[in-house]
Amino acid sequence: MSDIEIPVPERFVSDAYLEVLASQDSSQRCIFSDFSLQNMQEIAAKGYPNEICGLLVGTVSAEGWQVAEVREVENINQERAADRFQLDPAGYQAIDSELRRSGQEIIGVFHSHPDCPAKPSPTDLTSAWEGFVYPIVSVVQGQVAEVHCWVVTDEVSMGGKFQKLPHYT
Numbered sequence: 001m002s003d004i005e006i007p008v009p010e011r012f013v014s015d016a017y018l019e020v021l022a023s024q025d026s027s028q029r030c031i032f033s034d035f036s037l038q039n040m041q042e043i044a045a046k047g048y049p050n051e052i053c054g055l056l057v058g059t060v061s062a063e064g065w066q067v068a069e070v071r072e073v074e075n076i077n078q079e080r081a082a083d084r085f086q087l088d089p090a091g092y093q094a095i096d097s098e099l100r101r102s103g104q105e106i107i108g109v110f111h112s113h114p115d116c117p118a119k120p121s122p123t124d125l126t127s128a129w130e131g132f133v134y135p136i137v138s139v140v141q142g143q144v145a146e147v148h149c150w151v152v153t154d155e156v157s158m159g160g161k162f163q164k165l166p167h168y169t
């Protein structure tokens with residue numbers, strides 16, 4: 001997975017992109033079940049060259065996020081499916097209701113970056129919620145090149161930025 005060369009479009013090194021990143025990594029972490037990490041990568045690769053999105057289901061503790069499973073949700077942004085995503089709200093609602101009283105909840109949103117680094121964009125920041133974890137899967141020529149997880153440090157309206165979060169299985 002790590003030997004794939006990831007294209008870095010100019011905008012990814014622009015000030016606007018650098019501004020969405022906090023200077024320090026998070027001290028929390030994201031733990032995936034083997035199956036969930038694998039599944040998230042398969043969904044991202046299968047959707048190439050479009051951007052795919054979905055929800056992470058699991059639990060949150062003081063150490064961070066534990067992902068039990070992932071669910072693909074339709075990307076309803078069809079005009080810019082190659083570089084934007086918008087979760088289908090009906091898909092979100094259905095999963096949220098299904099999880100009621102299950103002990104598990106929606107703990108984050110994943111999406112893919114086709115032929116781009118797994119680094120959040122200014123658009124990603126505008127739709128990010130504090131308390132959710134945001135894995136990004138970089139897919140290059142149909143193959144998963146890298147996965148990074150991100151959280152926001154504060155409410156975005158209060159100046160929150162993305163912090164990188166280590167992830168493990």
Ligand SMILES: [Zn+2]
Pocket residue numbers: 111112113119120121124136
């Ligand atoms: Zn993105």
